[in-house]
Amino acid sequence: xxxxxxxxxxxxxxxxxxxxxxxxxxxxxxxxxxxxxxxxxxxxxxxxxxxxxxxxxxxxxxxxxxxxxxxxxxxxxxxxxxxxxxxxxxxxxxxxxxxxxxxxxxxxxxxxxxxxxxxxxxxxxxxxxxxxxxxxxxxxxxxxxxxxxxxxxxxxx
Amino acid sequence: xxxxxxxxxxxxxxxxxxxxxxxxxxxxxxxxxxxxxxxxxxxxxxxxxxxxxxxxxxxxxxxxxxxxxxxxxxxxxxxxxxxxxxxxxxxxxxxxxxxxxxxxxxxxxxxxxxxxxxxxxxxxxxxxxxxxxxxxxxxxxxxxxxxxxxxxxxxxx
Numbered sequence: 001x002x003x004x005x006x007x008x009x010x011x012x013x014x015x016x017x018x019x020x021x022x023x024x025x026x027x028x029x030x031x032x033x034x035x036x037x038x039x040x041x042x043x044x045x046x047x048x049x050x051x052x053x054x055x056x057x058x059x060x061x062x063x064x065x066x067x068x069x070x071x072x073x074x075x076x077x078x079x080x081x082x083x084x085x086x087x088x089x090x091x092x093x094x095x096x097x098x099x100x101x102x103x104x105x106x107x108x109x110x111x112x113x114x115x116x117x118x119x120x121x122x123x124x125x126x127x128x129x130x131x132x133x134x135x136x137x138x139x140x141x142x143x144x145x146x147x148x149x150x151x152x153x154x155x156x157x
Numbered sequence: 158x159x160x161x162x163x164x165x166x167x168x169x170x171x172x173x174x175x176x177x178x179x180x181x182x183x184x185x186x187x188x189x190x191x192x193x194x195x196x197x198x199x200x201x202x203x204x205x206x207x208x209x210x211x212x213x214x215x216x217x218x219x220x221x222x223x224x225x226x227x228x229x230x231x232x233x234x235x236x237x238x239x240x241x242x243x244x245x246x247x248x249x250x251x252x253x254x255x256x257x258x259x260x261x262x263x264x265x266x267x268x269x270x271x272x273x274x275x276x277x278x279x280x281x282x283x284x285x286x287x288x289x290x291x292x293x294x295x296x297x298x299x300x301x302x303x304x305x306x307x308x309x310x311x312x313x314x
Contacts, residue, residue: 001203001204001205003180005204006180006184006204009204010269011187011257011269011270012253012254012255012256012257012258012261012262012268012269012270013183013184013187013250013253013254013257013270014184014187014257015257015261015262016253016254016256016257016261017180017183017184017187017253018180019261020253020256021178021179021180021183021184021253022178022179022180023160023163023174023175023178023179026170026174026178027163027170027171027174027178030168030170030171030174033296033301034301034303044314045311045314046158047158047162047163047166048158082296085260087295087296087297088256088259088260088296089256090295090296090299091252091255091256091284091285092249092252092253092256093170094252094285094294095248095249095251095252096169096170096173096174096177096178096249097169097170097173098169098248099169099173099177099245099246099248099249100168100169100170100171100172100173101169102245103242103245104169104172104173104176105169105172110304110306111169111304112167112168112169112303112304112306112307113168113169113170113301113302113303113304113307114301114302114303114304115299115300115301115302116299116300116302117287117289117290117292117294117298117299118298118299118300119287119290119292119298120287120289120290120292122287122289122290123289124287124288124289124294124299125288126285126286126287126288126294127248127285127286127288128248128251128252128283128284128285128286129283129284129285129286130274130276130277130279130281130283131281131282131283131284132274132277132279132280132281133274133276133277133279135274135276135277137251137274137281137283138244138247139190139239139244139245139247140244141274141275141276142247142272142273142274142275142281142283143272143273143275144190144191144192144270144271144272145270145271145272145273146191146269146270146271147267147268147269147270147271149267149269150269150270154202157201157202
């Protein structure tokens with residue numbers, strides 16, 4: 001199977017991975033959440049090459065994850081912003097961050113980025129809870145099962 | 158910057174992306190959460206080529222995300238399991254899944270995979286909350302800031 005074939009599978013995880021599960025796409029999304037909008041800033045802070053960055057931005061725009069608007073007419077210059085679909089990737093970035101803070105960092109109590117919750121004004125370390133009972137969730141609290149459509153697809157593979 | 162250089166940056170998101178932000182690594186992690194342990198099953202259900210799968214499993218083992226154990230002595234056969242570090246990637250998979258269910262699926266009310274919370278017995282759609290006040294969190298509820306160490310790094314780039 002090639003990477004692009006994942007888009008044809010039933011699994012939402014696989015489909016999402018096909019769309020955004022790529023080093024530079026994820027880095028661009030991270031950088032946009034930190035406020036960068038312009039090509040030069042995105043290039044400098046993600047470290048992507050101009051070619052790769054330009055290619056990824058095109059894909060992300062075609063996928064409706066970002067949109068472009070002119071910030072200068074002469075010369076024509078564009079900046080890039082996350083759409084609602086793109087902003088919905090925030091939990092993915094937040095959970096990648098939490099894993100890195102826990103497992104790839106020496107100073108866990110001093111994370112490189114700080115997330116402040118505007119509602120309560122505190123710096124926050126978001127975590128997942130059950131939408132039915134509100135309890136915190138970790139891998140061992142849950143069982144993942146495959147639904148009928150995905151099961152049928154796996155049988156023929 | 159090459160992909161591997163991301164491991165040297167301060168940002169936990171970038172470090173995590175360098176380690177696991179790759180199509181096939183994420184697909185392997187997804188598949189392990191669905192219960193697959195053996196090479197053939199992992200290959201069939203992720204769609205990775207044997208070469209790519211074998212390479213990724215080696216990396217993941219070196220990174221302490223999975224470990225291998227023999228399930229047969231003659232012939233020698235191994236199966237692969239997530240370590241605690243690997244199991245901590247569950248929130249990443251869960252948030253990728255939620256995004257795919259919302260944005261890449263026609264039937265949002267019938268997700269391809271079902272997550273059951275053992276604690277309360279209900280099928281759950283996990284979401285992020287603030288660890289300080291317990292309120293649900295979305296991108297627009299929060300401000301992400303760059304800490305001093307990461308800021309210093311960005312200035313010189």
